[in-house]
Amino acid sequence: MTELAAMEFHPEPQAGEARPWAFPAPTRGTLDNGVTVLRCHRPGQQVVAVEVLLDAPLDAEPAGLDGVATIMARAFSEGTDKYSAEEFAAELERCGATLDAHADHPGVRLSLEVPASRLPKSLGLLADALRAPAFADSEVERLVRNRLDEIPHELANPSRRAAKELSKELFPAGSRMSRPRQGTEDTVENIDSAAVRAFYEKHVRPATATAVVVGDLTGIDLDALLGETVGAWTGSSAQPRPVPPVTADDTGRVVIVDRPGAVQTQLLIGRVGVDRHDRVWPAQVLGTYCLGGTLTSRLDRVLREEKGYTYGVRAFGQVLRSAPDGSGAGMLAISGSVDTPNTGPALQDLWTVLRTLAADGLTDAERDVAVQNLVGVAPLKYETAAAVAGTLADQVEQYLPDDYQATLYRELAATGTVEATAAAVRAFPVDRLVTVLVGDAAQIKEPVEALGIGQVTVVSAE
């Protein structure tokens, strides 16, 4: 190769000396009205991130009104006692701000991002939205119609469709977790402004709210600013809501959601496991990364880089809902898309990877690379204010101490190969996985049945 001869090669360089970095420690305080505040100064981060957590979990939604928390979250940015919906959106955008809100099992979350120079004005708007939302009949009605329009779309999207089916399979029918987070056609159409206001009055108050503020706060008197804005919100005190226990049926089985003609099969293979209160969490993070955290993990090494069946398959664990006593739960899953003709072979390989892991365990080299990556990427993962604010808010939402993430990095570094293997094998036992396949049943059912990974049933996509 002439190309080779032309270049002078040098040995691979050795790493220099690492510069210290630690996950930022927030300062915690409480406003006079009871709002918990976490703040964190991040020099140079000109776009400030504010996260507000409201103790309005999905299990608090009244029977038959699934989706009311979502509509309420969206309605926060549709007008206040000072501004109409159009005016409110205009004022926010005039600040160069974005405001997102969504409802999930642990509660409702609002996320504001804004250039530091316009934080005061946008924080005023956010406080107005919390303190005096308009919830006008016509705006709520529009949001409800909008939400109804979204539902068939979600059914048409393979990964959303798979997630919906997995929740339905895993959790008992009476559990809120078995049903779509944002409601179904039957429940959303029952929602009106009175229902939204009732939910707001019952579950949204400063005493159970938390605000996280992260960014370059140079020259900002945050105490005064918070006092004038979020601090001016009043409300009654309340006892924390009890967290319902999570139960799930992870008997190994397969559900095919039939999409005739689909060129790929969407895989979602999951079960329920522990949350971050469990001592196994760091080892589980490590083991799950080795199994399917990236392109060089075991699953992609075979399914993508050897066989070419997929653009990528990932294994992950995420918290579903935590409780103060540590009785919460997380979701463990493997997800990706494979081409239709190779669905059977891809699943066979996937199960072989899991069985091999259980039989032979991880290698020390795999564990070392995983630790180096998971710990090493922290400074780049948390470069922006939004990333830091999101993690701090997750910790509060999951009843974890403010130094949880910093501690997690130390624990990851101290976790050995044997523990990581045990955690990964316990997280993904071959006979306790619920497999959802969104694809062409006529083509994939027989090959999947032949694998013996559980009873196969076919359901309609609609």
Add this chain to the structure above:
Amino acid sequence: MPMGHTATDQAGTGGLTATEHRLANGLRVVLSEDHLTPVAAVCLWYDVGSRHEVKGRTGLAHLFEHLMFQGSGQVQGNGHFEKVQGAGGSLNGTTSFERTNYFETMPTHQLELALWLEADRMGSLLAALDDESMENQRDVVKNERRQRYDNVPYGTAFEKLTALAYPEGHPYHHTPIGSMADLDAATLDDARAFFRTYYAPNNAVLSVVGDIDPEQTLAWVERYFGSIPAHEGKPAPRDGGLPEIIGEQLREIVEEEVPARALMAAYRLPHDGTRACDAADLALTVLGGGESSRLYNRLVRRDRTAVAAGFGLLRLAGAPSLGWLDVKTSGDVEVPVIEAAIDEELARFAAEGPTAEEMERAQAQLEREWLDRLGTVAGRADELCRYAVLFGDPQLALTAVGRVLEVTAEEVQEVAKARLRPDNRAVLVYEPTVPTETVEEPTEDLESAATVEATDENEEAAK
């Protein structure tokens, strides 16, 4: 050491500065210091994209980009990924119409490794390139195409609009993902020839941004890249020039199994790098850039005929830029109702121009987007390369936001009047084949639709 560089005086905005250098082999290097976080970003832009592809080989630039992760002279197999990730870094590569980029973000003390790796594949990829990786990555890319475009509702809309907006034979007529038939037809020899033609130090810009020592960094760059020979012979891409106005309304009706009727359109807009392009960006933001935009207020809030309505801008330097309108209908609303309302709003905007308050909002939004992009070392490295490759001057990245803020309401009105007209658009109408209720499809980010990546790092898939 011989360095033949031309350092530029520090100049910039927001306290950011960059210096420029050039190796003897033609590799341009841009450095920018920032010691707030112990990380450093390496970004390498090759001046080659899908516009350089020839008939029958669409998708080759992107397929080739995947092959750049399959090992090189001193790196085995997936070593590029393994070594960077094992060093606590992250990496990826993407391909678009006008360029291919590769980037690593590293903890400061691992910067040298990233430079060594990029140099190794720039200088010696062909030592490792074989049939096995070619066949494997061909399958991976075909599955990428299925996952991102063919197996999702409206997934091929961008490809269809592009084909309408840029005529047959135009270098931007096809998108970077390419066609299945062409992906099947690509050979190992095609890949080798592609590397020999386009992957040369004198066809690339390297930027290094973050917690760096510039002198040490330049010494490393010289050590690892300096001996890679330059080579000429890169053919110029076919001319992307087109008349300012399409001159007629192009139209395609798509009957597909989608959940809602949709109206999409591509407007031909000024080239990136011009003040008129910044003015067009502001015009599209006022009209369709958020939940206080004119089209959102009209269609979603007042008429309630649409579930989502928005405008996006695909900035292009070698061909006219593209303004992408995306509206999904609500309920049983017919497309002509939407289209009439849009035409009315666009005509009114062209006649009246933006209000002072609309200008303030649009400029504030674009300013925040710039702060976001320049707020990470990786974002800054990418923008420095972009301005160096496309416009010959990386410093323009640091002053870009200032230029957007200088544009006047009159200039915004002028570009709207000249370009946002029915005879300057290609229209794509979706009619569902199965009668179902209509729904929203979240508008896909235009940059994302126009870019294809080496790997899909989406861990939130099940959420």
